[in-house]
Amino acid sequence: MSYQSIEEAYARCEKEGIEFWKAVQLEDAEERDVKEEDSWKQMKGMWQAMLDSIDTYDPALTSRSGLVGKEGGLMEAYREKGDTLCGDFMGKVMANALKMGCNNACMKRIVAAPTAGACGVLPAVLVTYYREYGVPEETMIEAMYVAAGIGQIIAGRAYLAGASGGCQAEIGSGSGMAAAAICHVKGGSKEQLGHACAMALKNLMGLVCDPVGGLVEVPCVKRNVGGAVNALAAADMALAGIISQIPLDQVIDAMKEVGDRMDVSLKETGIGGVAGSLRAQEVLRAME
Amino acid sequence: MANIFDILGPVMVGPSSSHTAGAVRIGLIGRQLFGRQPDKASVYLHGSFAATGRGHGTDKAIIAGLLGMKPDDLRIPDSFKIAEEMGMNFVIEPKELRDAHPNTAEIIMESEDGRKLNLQAFSIGGGRIRVNRLDGLDVSFSGETNTLIVKNQDQPGCITDVSTVLNLCGINIATMQVFRAKRGGTAVMVVETDQVVPRSALEMLEGRTGIIKVTFLNVNEKE
Ligand code: SF4
Secondary structure, three states, X not given: OOOOOHHHHHHHHHHHOOOHHHHHHHHHHHHHOOOXXXXXXXXXXXXXXXXXXXXXOOOOXXXXXXXXXXXXXXXXXXHHOOOOOOOHHHXXXXXXXXXXXXXXXXXXXXXXXXXXXXXXXXXXXXXXXXXXXXXXXXXXXXXXXXXXXXXHHHHHHOOOOHHHHOHHHOHHHHHHHHHHHHHHHOOOOHHHHHHHHHHHHXXXXXXXXXXXXXXXXXXXXXXXXXXHHHHHXXXXXXXXXXXXXXXXXXXXXXXXXXXXXXXXXXXXXXXXXXXXXXHHHHHHHHHO | OOOHHHHOOOEEEOOOHHHHHHHHHHHHHHHHHHOOXXXXXXXXXXXXXXXXXXXXXXXXXXXXXXXXXXXXXXXXXXXXXXXXXXXXXXXXXXXXXXXXXXXXXXEEEEOOOOOEEEEEEEEEEOXXXXXXXXXXXXXXXXXXXXXXXXXXXXXXXXXXXXXXXXXXXXXXXXEEEXXXXXXXXXXXXXXXXXXXXXXXXXXXXXXXXXXEEEEEEOOOOOO
C-alpha cells in the first residue's frame, strides 16, 4: 500500500532509519513485487529518458497550431549573451523548461512527470542542476524517487490531472515534486524536503487549467518555467531553515478542496481563463 | 492506486497522455486483437477526441498504433505517410457515439481476405485505456495484461470448455468476465490470464461447438 501521507512515510523512515527516497523505493518494490535493483533500474531509465529528451529539442519546429516551438531557442540565445535578470543558472533552468514544453507540444518524446503538460518542471530543475554541478548520478536517481513519492501522496489525497483539479494539480504538483527532489540533492533533511514541497504547492494553489483550444500549448509551455523557478525558490527557502507553517499533508488537502470548488470552465475545458480570451478565439478561428 | 511509474512516466511522444499516448494504445490494441496489420482501417473519433484530436495528434496516434508503434515511438508524427508506404488504407472521421466517454474512438479493421473487427475504446488518462465494445458487444478490459477473448453462442458448457482448456495448459486465470447481448444470443468471455495462452490452446478452443471466434491479446509479443 503506498503512503497515504507524508507523515506515514516519515514514520517508516524513522522506524527503519532510512532516508525518504529509500522508503519510496522499498514501497515500490513491495507493492509491485519486484527486486529493489529492478525498481532502481527502471527509475534510472526514466532519468535517462529525461536527459535524452532535453537534447532532442529543435528550435525550428512549431506545434500543430503554430503557437509554440521556438521559445526554448530564444531563451537559450538570450542567456548566452550573459545578461539575464535571474542569472545564468536560472536562465538555463528556464530554457530547459521551455525546451521540454516545446518538445511535448511538437510531438517529441518526453517523460510525463506527473503529466505531459507539466513534463518540463522536474527535468528543468534536476537535469540543469546535474549538468551544472556534476552531482553523482545516483543522487539524481534518489531525487527521482523523492519526486515520485511526493507525487504519489498528492495523487492519493488530491489529484494530478488538470481536468480534475486545475493546473495546480499538474504544474503545481510538478513544482512540489521538483522542490522536494532538489532539496534532497542539496542534502536537505526529510522534513526540509517536505517544507519545500509544501511551500511550492502553496505558491501555485488555485492555478487554473485553461489551455487555448484545449491544446497543451498555451499557457502550458511557459507555465513549466513558473513551476521550475518556483520549485527552486521553495527549496532555497527550506534549505535556509524557513518552514511551511501548514504541514504538507494539510496543504495537499487544501489543494484538493480548492480543486473541487474550482469551476468546470477552469478545468481543461478550454472555456475559461486565457482559453476564453479574445485572442484565443481568434487563434481558434484561424486554425479551422 | 497509482504506482510510482504512473507518476513518473510514461515515456511518451507528446503532447497529451490521454489524447496522444492513450490513442496510440487504442490503435495498438486494435492491431493486436486483429492479429496483424489491417489492410483497411476506419477510425471514428468522438467527443473531445473529435474536438481537439487534430491538435493533439490523436488521429496520427491511432494510425501509429495500428501500424504497431508504441506510445514512445518517434515516428508517430509521420504515421500517415508510413501507413501509405506500408499499404494500410485508412479514413478518419468525427462521429457522435451514444453514451460514450468523451475520449472515445471506434475502429473498424478489415483485411483483404474478408476478416473484420470492430472495436470501441476510450482513454482514461495517464496513457491508459479501456476497451468497451468489441464487434458490437459490451466488454470491459484494459489490455494491460494478457487477455483471451472468446466469442460464443450463449449456451451451457462454453465457460467450462474455456476453463478446462486453460487448466490443461497450466494457465492461471486472473479475472474472468462474461458479457452477452441477449439470452441464447452471442456472448463474449474476457479472460485475463497470468501466462501466455499458446497457439495450440487457441486452436483447441476454436474447434469446440458454440465457439465462434477466439482472440488472444499477448502483451509481451515482440513484433
Ligand atoms: S493549463 Fe492545463 S493542460 Fe496546460 S499544463 Fe496546466 S493543467 Fe496541463
